[in-house]
Amino acid sequence: MEALAHPRQRRKxxxxxxxxxxxxxxxxxxxxxxxxxxxxxxxxxxxKGTLYLYFDGKDALFKAVIQEGIVPILEAGAxxxxxxxxxxxxxxxxxxxxxxxxxxxxxxxxxxxxxxxxARNFPELAAYYNEAVITRGRELMRRxxxxxxxxxxxxxxxxxxxxxxxxxxxxxxxxxxxxLGACGCGGxxxxxxxxxxxxxxxxxxxxxxxx
Amino acid sequence: MEALAHPRQRRKxxxxxxxxxxxxxxxxxxxxxxxxxxxxxxxxxxxKGTLYLYFDGKDALFKAVIQEGIVPILEAGAxxxxxxxxxxxxxxxxxxxxxxxxxxxxxxxxxxxxxxxxARNFPELAAYYNEAVITRGRELMRRxxxxxxxxxxxxxxxxxxxxxxxxxxxxxxxxxxxxLGACGCGGxxxxxxxxxxxxxxxxxxxxxxxx
Amino acid sequence: MEALAHPRQRRKxxxxxxxxxxxxxxxxxxxxxxxxxxxxxxxxxxxKGTLYLYFDGKDALFKAVIQEGIVPILEAGAxxxxxxxxxxxxxxxxxxxxxxxxxxxxxxxxxxxxxxxxARNFPELAAYYNEAVITRGRELMRRxxxxxxxxxxxxxxxxxxxxxxxxxxxxxxxxxxxxLGACGCGGxxxxxxxxxxxxxxxxxxxxxxxx
Amino acid sequence: MEALAHPRQRRKxxxxxxxxxxxxxxxxxxxxxxxxxxxxxxxxxxxKGTLYLYFDGKDALFKAVIQEGIVPILEAGAxxxxxxxxxxxxxxxxxxxxxxxxxxxxxxxxxxxxxxxxARNFPELAAYYNEAVITRGRELMRRxxxxxxxxxxxxxxxxxxxxxxxxxxxxxxxxxxxxLGACGCGGxxxxxxxxxxxxxxxxxxxxxxxx
DNA sequence: CATGAATGAGTGTTCATTCAT
DNA sequence: AATGAATGAACACTCATTCAT
Numbered sequence: 001m002e003a004l005a006h007p008r009q010r011r012k013x014x015x016x017x018x019x020x021x022x023x024x025x026x027x028x029x030x031x032x033x034x035x036x037x038x039x040x041x042x043x044x045x046x047x048k049g050t051l052y053l054y055f056d057g058k059d060a061l062f063k064a065v066i067q068e069g070i071v072p073i074l075e076a077g078a079x080x081x082x083x084x085x086x087x088x089x090x091x092x093x094x095x096x097x098x099x100x101x102x103x104x105x106x107x108x109x110x111x112x113x114x115x116x117x118x119a120r121n122f123p124e125l126a127a128y129y130n131e132a133v134i135t136r137g138r139e140l141m142r143r144x145x146x147x148x149x150x151x152x153x154x155x156x157x158x159x160x161x162x163x164x165x166x167x168x169x170x171x172x173x174x175x176x177x178x179x180l181g182a183c184g185c186g187g188x189x190x191x192x193x194x195x196x197x198x199x200x201x202x203x204x205x206x207x208x209x210x211x
Numbered sequence: 212m213e214a215l216a217h218p219r220q221r222r223k224x225x226x227x228x229x230x231x232x233x234x235x236x237x238x239x240x241x242x243x244x245x246x247x248x249x250x251x252x253x254x255x256x257x258x259k260g261t262l263y264l265y266f267d268g269k270d271a272l273f274k275a276v277i278q279e280g281i282v283p284i285l286e287a288g289a290x291x292x293x294x295x296x297x298x299x300x301x302x303x304x305x306x307x308x309x310x311x312x313x314x315x316x317x318x319x320x321x322x323x324x325x326x327x328x329x330a331r332n333f334p335e336l337a338a339y340y341n342e343a344v345i346t347r348g349r350e351l352m353r354r355x356x357x358x359x360x361x362x363x364x365x366x367x368x369x370x371x372x373x374x375x376x377x378x379x380x381x382x383x384x385x386x387x388x389x390x391l392g393a394c395g396c397g398g399x400x401x402x403x404x405x406x407x408x409x410x411x412x413x414x415x416x417x418x419x420x421x422x
Numbered sequence: 423m424e425a426l427a428h429p430r431q432r433r434k435x436x437x438x439x440x441x442x443x444x445x446x447x448x449x450x451x452x453x454x455x456x457x458x459x460x461x462x463x464x465x466x467x468x469x470k471g472t473l474y475l476y477f478d479g480k481d482a483l484f485k486a487v488i489q490e491g492i493v494p495i496l497e498a499g500a501x502x503x504x505x506x507x508x509x510x511x512x513x514x515x516x517x518x519x520x521x522x523x524x525x526x527x528x529x530x531x532x533x534x535x536x537x538x539x540x541a542r543n544f545p546e547l548a549a550y551y552n553e554a555v556i557t558r559g560r561e562l563m564r565r566x567x568x569x570x571x572x573x574x575x576x577x578x579x580x581x582x583x584x585x586x587x588x589x590x591x592x593x594x595x596x597x598x599x600x601x602l603g604a605c606g607c608g609g610x611x612x613x614x615x616x617x618x619x620x621x622x623x624x625x626x627x628x629x630x631x632x633x
Numbered sequence: 634m635e636a637l638a639h640p641r642q643r644r645k646x647x648x649x650x651x652x653x654x655x656x657x658x659x660x661x662x663x664x665x666x667x668x669x670x671x672x673x674x675x676x677x678x679x680x681k682g683t684l685y686l687y688f689d690g691k692d693a694l695f696k697a698v699i700q701e702g703i704v705p706i707l708e709a710g711a712x713x714x715x716x717x718x719x720x721x722x723x724x725x726x727x728x729x730x731x732x733x734x735x736x737x738x739x740x741x742x743x744x745x746x747x748x749x750x751x752a753r754n755f756p757e758l759a760a761y762y763n764e765a766v767i768t769r770g771r772e773l774m775r776r777x778x779x780x781x782x783x784x785x786x787x788x789x790x791x792x793x794x795x796x797x798x799x800x801x802x803x804x805x806x807x808x809x810x811x812x813l814g815a816c817g818c819g820g821x822x823x824x825x826x827x828x829x830x831x832x833x834x835x836x837x838x839x840x841x842x843x844x
Numbered sequence: 845c846a847t848g849a850a851t852g853a854g855t856g857t858t859c860a861t862t863c864a865t
Numbered sequence: 866a867a868t869g870a871a872t873g874a875a876c877a878c879t880c881a882t883t884c885a886t
Contacts, residue, residue: 117328130396172379183334185341204415539750545816552818590805607763626837
């Protein structure tokens with residue numbers, strides 16, 4: 001009610017999300033450097049000056065995209081690992097599927113490829129992404145793998161390395177989708193790709209008696 | 212013969228390769244957009260105007276870089292599969308290690324990440340790269356996996372999917388090295404990374420009796 | 423009466439002065455062009471929109487700042503010359519010291535440098551300042567010099583020129599303080615600077631027998 | 634001959650001076666901050682990009698203006714003081730008249746007012762100017778005053794203070810000319826102004842027996 | 845063939861000004 | 866009266882491309 005009575009206020013509160021949504025689309029589509037703030041503002045339906053009312057600049061806009069888009073999902077993932085009660089194989093399977101649902105197949109799916117492409121030219125953004133996303137994501141994987149090893153479900157692999165080895169195919173699925181895959185170079189059905197990956201990886205991790 | 216007799220002629224013929232070599236280094240280091248043609252020309256020891264005598268512009272230079280870069284990539288590793296006589300696990304291990312030795316850790320290592328970053332801006336080139344490099348690489352993996360399944364060494368996984376699933380960690384190792392890894396965001400020792408990957412993947416592929 | 427009875431009214435009447443006071447501080451500190459109206463409004467404790475209720479824009483604000491700033495400048499030092507009874511050297515000494523005490527070292531000290539900096543962008547205002555401030559200030563100097571000459575204390579110098587020649591070091595002391603002196607480029611202790619100036623100037627003006 | 638044979642070369646050598654001349658005019662006319670590099674380039678008859686072939690940016694352009702315009706004149710002044718053989722009063726008179734001839738009444742005359750106006754907003758430029766111009770100029774005055782005192786021609790005034798006290802009227806003559814004087818607020822004939830100033834100052838400095 | 849001087853379009857950022865509430 | 870969200874023009878600096886020599 002009050003919101004409808006004060007359209008300016010409602011608008012003001014919605015603006016940051018509208019802007020980060022527009023920015024996400026364009027960053028993914030054109031890359032960070034090639035995205036013009038004019039276009040971001042236009043896609044959000046405001047002028048370029050307005051963008052600066054809400055964000056300090058291009059870098060801050062990028063960080064906000066990550067902060068609003070990805071960080072909450074990682075936090076949800078942390079909640080999952082905290083409370084999951086089944087087998088560790090099932091937990092790993094669930095975690096990766098959730099990640100694919102919420103990030104991979106969503107509008108955020110282009111972010112990993114974006115970061116890989118731009119990291120060297122924007123080391124400050126890379127450092128932020130590393131801290132806000134990669135470190136936290138690895139922590140989730142770390143906890144799952146350790147849980148499995150401690151419970152005797154997984155073999156005693158080198159956890160720090162396995163974190164990335166096991167997540168790599170998931171990332172590559174996404175990277176492909178937003179690079180050569182977007183040029184008509186074919187690709188995989190995500191479902192069966194993840195099935196095959198988890199099939200091999202979980203069997204590769206499993207101790208003798210497990211499934 | 213004539214080349215040796217006329218140093219200027221030899222120089223003239225070497226120019227395009229010198230320019231693409233300089234461009235490859237800089238594209239890998241800074242990305243396509245952030246590379247200045249001034250710098251490419253300077254690194255090749257010519258003036259910027261000269262560059263335009265050999266290439267129509269920045270885009271044409273990029274295409275030449277990729278097309279020149281892939282030929283050596285393909286020459287490696289082809290004959291191995293034909294003649295290998297040991298177990299298929301050992302063949303896969305050898306193939307991947309060879310690829311890392313000859314390509315991943317060489318000067319060409321930056322090409323895959325570069326291609327991934329720029330694919331959307333050069334779709335025709337991406338299609339060409341897909342056809343000339345990726346398809347042929349997949350064929351090698353396909354033959355290894357089929358060989359393992361036919362000989363009862365590997366489980367009957369979905370081969371087309373497994374090709375990419377199993378190669379993905381190798382590619383990610385390389386991509387990382389040329390993106391966030393270059394920003395001090397951590398990374399892995401290639402040897403132990405590949406060890407861990409092959410350990411998990413080969414155990415995941417193996418039929419009951421194998422190692 | 424009404425003002426005291428209605429605080430909002432009183433506030434409303436005080437607003438322009440609060441705004442010009444804030445603007446004077448910032449104009450002196452940063453210069454006209456580099457002063458942002460956001461900052462002026464913030465320092466006056468109002469919003470930027472409010473500023474436009476009282477002034478037509480940045481130029482109008484500047485004009486108000488100068489016009490308001492000069493009135494107190496003029497009130498000082500007028501009666502001194504009329505009533506002074508000692509020697510003219512002493513009168514000149516006193517006049518200049520008073521000027522420095524009341525204006526140069528006060529909050530108004532930044533006005534002359536500000537006016538000099540912006541005169542060309544505000545020529546009408548410069549003409550007004552010339553008439554309202556400079557002409558009157560010169561009149562004081564003129565009377566002192568003529569008094570000295572008529573009483574045989576000063577040599578018969580060209581009065582109109584000497585007015586500015588003798589006042590110039592005083593102005594420069596002030597101008598320096600608000601320009602390069604504020605950048606750590608050195609400066610003088612006002613007391614000894616004025617001492618040295620008056621020592622030289624009064625000896626230079628003096629007829630043979632005087633001190 | 635060669636110059637005529639290679640107009641590009643001749644042009645290239647003339648460009649920096651053409652650009653600094655255009656920049657000087659505009660800096661004096663509009664101030665440093667308000668001068669657009671587009672206008673500087675246009676006045677020099679080139680495009681903005683060309684300006685950047687010769688100068689690293691606006692600051693460097695400003696420094697070049699000072700370096701080329703004022704520093705050589707100060708060096709000439711140093712030569713004068715080194716070799717002058719007459720009385721110190723005559724030396725001071727000559728030095729100030731030369732300064733007026735070469736700087737005050739030339740296109741460079743606007744620089745002191747320019748620096749005073751912009752110093753606080755461009756402290757780096759102020760520091761450069763202080764080092765390149767003010768320090769050296771004071772050194773000239775210091776040497777003249779010390780010479781006069783040592784030779785018994787000048788009284789033993791506080792030299793460091795007298796340097797600025799005596800130069801102040803010269804600077805004010807110039808500051809006026811480029812600020813309120815440019816708005817039709819009157820002013821002095823430089824010749825008689827300097828005469829009056831030197832008359833008073835030299836008499837004020839003189840020991841009993843001197844002229 | 846080779847050069848390098850010259851160009852000018854392009855973009856992140858700032859801030860005076862407006863106006864709906 | 867007062868607000869503050871929104872605007873858009875303005876400018877320094879970059880660099881791919883051209884072309885006279």
